[in-house]
Amino acid sequence: MHPLRKQRLMIVIFIVVFSSVAVGLMAYALRENINLFYPPSKIAAGDVPHNTRIRAGGCVKPGSVQRASDSLEIRFLITDGISDVKVNFNGILPDLFAEGEAAVINGIVTESGEINASEVLAKHDENYTPPEVAEAMKDKGEHQKTCEGLKYGA
């Protein structure tokens, strides 16, 4: 074969092989590792697949945080003003986690509609609300400082 064509053929083979490996890996990885975000009202309504990893977010309901006395187990409620969902977590909470503030939870929804959290994320500073949480609250006409504007009664 002409050297130039041989060289081109080689380049093409390289690209095809590497990119098919890459695409295969990627399709597999994306299918397994996407976490969908749900607000508490959807979880409470049962619109959420059980036993798959999801992301949830809302405001931590004041007065709902309960700690175990001998371990790091903790329970609290998150709310979007419509429904509350119970979260179970075993570990250390981030510094800016607090009652009445926004939190994002990675975890699995159990059959009974609770979230077993593998990770709890809080906002980075006091002026900041996670966009997903802000979005979930937006239907009620509240924008910044979402969790402060929320009425926790009822």
Add this chain to the structure above:
Amino acid sequence: MALDFVQLAPEMGQFALILSLCLSAALFVLPLVGAHYGSNVLMQSGRSLATGFFIFVSFAFCCLVYSFLHDDFSVKYVASNSNSLLPYYYKISAVWGGHEGSLLLWILMLAGWTFAVAIFSRSLPLDMQARVLAVMGFVAVGFLSFILFTSNPFDRILPIPPQDGSDLNPLLQDIGLIIHPPVLYMGYVGFSVVFAFAIAALLTGRLDSAWARWSRPWATMAWGFLSVGIALGSWWAYYELGWGGWWFWDPVENASFLPWLIGTALIHSLAVTEKRSLFKSWTILLAIFTFSLSLLGTFLVRSGVLTSVHAFANDPERGVFILGFFLVVVGGSLTLFALRAPVVKGSAGFNLLSRETFLLANNILLTIIMIMVLLGTLYPLVADALSLGKISVGPPYFNLFFLPLMGLLCLLMAFGPLSNWKRTTGLQLVNLLWKPWAISLVIGLVFPLIYRDKYEILAALTVFIASWIVTALLADLFYRLRNSDSFFAGLKKLSLSYFAMVVAHAGIAATTVGVGLTSIYTEQRDIRMEVGQKVTVVEYDFILNKLTHIDGPNYTAEEALITVMKDGKFLREMKPQKRRYLASGSTMTEVALDVSLFRDLYVAMGEPLTETAWAMRVHLKPFVRWIWLGALMMGFGAVLAVADKRYRKAIKQESPAVEVPVGKLVNE
């Protein structure tokens, strides 16, 4: 009432910024016009304009620093990012602690690089120099209009300024933040120089070895800064966020990693273009992409579309501006590429087994890795825009493809330096490499046996790959020295750029060891700790002695006193803190570290449980220092490469008049 400089500084800074916008607009237009019509005067104006641009931007930056040091809270940006209680060094670093100031830092870096081009490229043909500076001017116009029209750091709060500022985010009150953004930006913005060279090459149609030799040091330097900058960010996250992680596949981290991946491909592709006049269009394309990804990173970070500690403000107007600028740069340069690329095409053959092939594999692998990181980063944004739901892509996705592909890259890495340009034989590679292969296999297989009781096959693989890179480099070194009289006489003959390659590749090996072994062997205990209680992690015992209250300059803190024993003997005391910052009321974790080359002890306070009990993180992290050590080696390699004497020789020999081939000068 007389106005003194404190009160005037913001207005003078503002004025200086406006002047630099005018200067950079002139820098964009005049040299280009000059190059088009062959006017020497206009082409030479580039250098003076670049100098003026640099001086005025530096002045504006100094004005902002001055306002911070003098607590001028009538300036909105100062009021929202500083506080009178802040120590002076944090007041200075607070300048780039928010959106507006970090943008000003970006522009200062751009001005610095432009100035450096003006100084160091005197040996370039005048038209090339003029065009490169003009492209830099274009980028500057974009960013200066952005800062002036959407994010002015000098905006005032009048008539009633606040009594005190609302403080710098405590996460950012740290030595890591003082140095991380400037170094990272040096890298980001540095790629604008290579981009400018690429565009100038497309405009003139001149893309030969000389072009590659001019642009190579700039690319290498920017890449070195970016490597160190990313590592600094990772190091900062490790001890400041208090979770013990050093890389989270956070979208903002990815944003800085994308240009690094393509920049790495670029510096290798440039080597081929310089030595063999091959891969020319590809090199140009990589240069365009590297800078585009730097811009994309800026867009992602600054537009507030991402959830991150780096996303300062959600201001759609800003996002739209950067996105528009990004599209102009990418669209414009790609159109130019499509129109002009045939002009710069090269043609020379190379064999299937040759250094070119290995470098091509390097480029393809790095590009694929970049695309996958890019997809994982952008997918949630795209899905959100198309209303497919709120999605997040986690570390498992990135690890799944990144580790195998990077492993493959590292395996192939050993072949590159040993193979010849144009053609090499399999026999030659086998002769040189069977020993390194065998030695690495033994080291890799034995290491997990000695290190811990449980045999980890991945640790064996990690150590094998790293030692394969290093032993192959050594084999190559000895091969090169085979004919010299003595070892040291031979070493002296090798070029600095060769040592640069060795150091940087060894840096990759070190980082590989760090990443692999830390991930595999980290021991972590998140536990409840009572005063007097003991926690055992492998051979270390941690005892919580007491809890004390401490008052700092602008915070109060709870401090735990922890005694660490190794095999029953006293090792040291560790004092982690939980701080509460007064001005903002936010809480911060101060990690206690015991650092050594082979392991870190990491203790962080979680939250108080009772009067005498805290939730604590106690980690043992083997080889974690190697991650950053490797990055420093890469940075050092970049410095060595740029110091190579062939660049200095080039400056002495090439006077502009001689170097320019007639007929290629202008208006091709």
